[in-house]
Amino acid sequence: xxxxxxxxxxxxxxxxxxxxxxxxxxxxxxxxxxxxxxxxxxxxxxxxxxxxxxxxxxxxxxxxxxxxxxxxxxxxxxxxxxxxxxxxxxxxxxxxxxxxxxxxxxxxxxxxxxxxxxxxxxxxxxxxxxxxxxxxxxxxxxxxxxxxxxxxxxxxxxxxxxxxxxxxxxxxxxxxxxxxxxxxxxxxxxxxxxxxxxxxxxxxxxxxxxxxxxxxxxxxxxxxxxxxxxxxxxxxxxxxxxxxxxxxxxxxxxxxxxxxxxxxxxxxxxxxxxxxxxxxxxxxxxxxxxxxxxxxxxxxxxxxxxxxxxxxxxxxxxxxx
Numbered sequence: 468x469x470x471x472x473x474x475x476x477x478x479x480x481x482x483x484x485x486x487x488x489x490x491x492x493x494x495x496x497x498x499x500x501x502x503x504x505x506x507x508x509x510x511x512x513x514x515x516x517x518x519x520x521x522x523x524x525x526x527x528x529x530x531x532x533x534x535x536x537x538x539x540x541x542x543x544x545x546x547x548x549x550x551x552x553x554x555x556x557x558x559x560x561x562x563x564x565x566x567x568x569x570x571x572x573x574x575x576x577x578x579x580x581x582x583x584x585x586x587x588x589x590x591x592x593x594x595x596x597x598x599x600x601x602x603x604x605x606x607x608x609x610x611x612x613x614x615x616x617x618x619x620x621x622x623x624x625x626x627x628x629x630x631x632x633x634x635x636x637x638x639x640x641x642x643x644x645x646x647x648x649x650x651x652x653x654x655x656x657x658x659x660x661x662x663x664x665x666x667x668x669x670x671x672x673x674x675x676x677x678x679x680x681x682x683x684x685x686x687x688x689x690x691x692x693x694x695x696x697x698x699x700x701x702x703x704x705x706x707x708x709x710x711x712x713x714x715x716x717x718x719x720x721x722x723x724x725x726x727x728x729x730x731x732x733x734x735x736x737x738x739x740x741x742x743x744x745x746x747x748x749x750x751x752x753x754x755x756x757x758x759x760x761x762x763x764x765x766x767x768x769x770x771x772x773x774x775x776x777x778x779x780x781x782x783x784x785x786x787x788x
Contacts, residue, residue: 468762469551472560482554487763489548491589491625494725494764498732498754500530502771506739509583511536511576513567519545538575543567552722552762559724569595573607578618585739586615589625591638598637609640616644623647625731626654634658643685649731652694669694671787693730696784698748709788710748713756713781725764730755753777
């Protein structure tokens with residue numbers, strides 16, 4: 468937690484420091500466990516042979532997350548991210564060291580060993596080895612997604628909000644094998660080549676257009692576009708559903724790190740349990756809202772009943788669909 472985000476070459480004051488989980492798979496699995504998922508949870512990835520890697524394995528064991536495919540690579544460090552969250556706004560900035568995670572490749576994953584219903588991968592643009600584009604226009608991630616789809620998994624993708632122009636080239640090869648695509652307004656805009664903001668707010672009409680373009684690029688079921696005001700879900704069959712975010716007073720927000728993953732965890736929980744999309748979106752925005760009560764990614768999230776109870780406590784923002 469910092470008092471302000473500094474200009475380059477200037478100083479900001481660190482108010483407090485905490486350590487916790489981070490990254491799409493870790494956050495999503497931990498959040499589902501905290502919600503009280505009644506179905507098995509499995510993690511796959513690469514850790515360094517260091518104390519952070521040991522911390523992750525230990526916590527996954529406590530949370531009952533299967534770590535059989537969570538491997539340790541000797542000579543590498545565990546991926547870490549320093550998140551700078553401005554105290555009075557909750558806005559965060561990320562400084563990332565890829566470590567072992569950047570070397571994760573197709574050979575490190577055995578999809579045939581898993582009986583999971585949903586295969587979720589994240590974040591594209593942050594998986595160095597899997598983001599390599601070959602001469603055929605495919606990436607390692609797209610080949611993994613294709614195999615997952617062939618094996619009968621429902622497939623889910625999340626993307627990092629990188630400051631680059633690589634989005635279309637790296638993300639689009641995975642879309643024909645993606646059932647559920649999670650994107651924020653920045654990521655969606657970068658993939659389709661359009662700015663979704665008008666006067667500093669997300670334009671719902673532009674968000675709809677971007678979602679249709681992403682479906683046309685190959686996504687098989689849902690585009691799940693989330694932003695501060697809410698979440699827009701657009702299906703291949705033309706169904707469009709908007710769920711506003713919780714109306715949480717700004718003074719109660721401790722940090723927004725992990726809010727996108729909390730949203731994804733809630734939605735994927737609902738989709739796994741065959742809920743209708745509006746119910747799944749409500750769980751998504753409520754889980755995201757709960758994550759705001761703590762500066763870490765997941766430590767603000769209680770059980771499912773308490774998360775859903777946040778609707779009665781705060782209500783939702785205005786529906787702008």
